[in-house]
Amino acid sequence: MNIGIVAGGPLLALADLSIYKDKVDLWIGADLGANYLLNYNIDIDIAIGDFDSVSDQIKNRIKHNSNIYKEYPSEKNETDLELAIVTALTYNPTSIMLFGVTAGRLDHELANIQLLYRLLEQNIEAVIMDYKNEVSLYKPGRYNISARKEELISFLAFSSEVQGLSLEGFYYPLHNEKINWGGSTRCISNFLIEQEGTFLFESGILIVIKSTEEDKLS
Incomplete structure (x- = not known):
């Protein structure tokens, strides 16, 4: 359901x-x-x-x-x-x-x-x-992700750290990196260069945010 x-x-x-x-x-x-x-x-x-x-x-x-x-x-x-x-x-x-x-x-x-x-x-x-946003949390694993052409995709640590993060099919690829809850902006505002991308990580809890630049609140 x-x-x-x-x-x-x-x-x-x-x-x-x-x-x-x-x-x-x-x-x-x-x-x-x-x-x-x-x-x-x-x-x-x-x-x-x-x-x-x-x-x-x-x-x-x-x-x-x-x-x-x-x-x-x-x-x-x-x-x-x-x-x-x-x-x-x-x-x-x-x-x-x-x-x-x-x-x-x-x-x-x-x-x-x-x-x-x-x-x-x-x-x-x-x-x-x-x-303008979609926010989800993920446990360790391998996931496929798609997005509209105008959407940006950001990855943040929800736990104290996320280990072994890799991004495939993205403009800014990543391989087996660690990101911390403590305030790195390295994985902000990425985007897909293929129809579908992949993200995977080994430990921690990951926040994934899809966003557009649209601003109807202004």
Whole structure:
């Protein structure tokens, strides 16, 4: 099962949800994210959160247009997104796409990237998507990667270090290198010179980010 979760990040940074309608089996709206789903004419399978980011009118709209509606108090231990992820896990998904989780509060954005690790540990394919970025975490292994012509691809260490990183099919190739969490920019803004590239590494946890130069927030 492929699950899409939409949180209430800034609307201008939201990816075009209509592109993913046929790729998602179950949609979860977290707080204001449920209203984003309605605005894209996407049925809400589950709406969840404290809904402190919406007016009473919008909350009623969400409530009456959701198959399942779960409202929580605003004082709680989890963010609305974490509640949505916990709910998604009960459906044993193979993949989860996260929308509306970037470009807002920095503390939330960093915490949301950390939530990817929780999904990685359960062997669930997970990606954070906005209008110009895709963010994923990887365990050691060999992976094929493709990208649109205008996309840049960056590699960062999520763990203290990543050992044995090699890049093939990229403009800037790499062979058996170590990158550290401590702040190297060596693997930023690479791009493919073939239709498909390969990255592989031996140990650590790797962040892979696809980005475009588009800037509709300015």
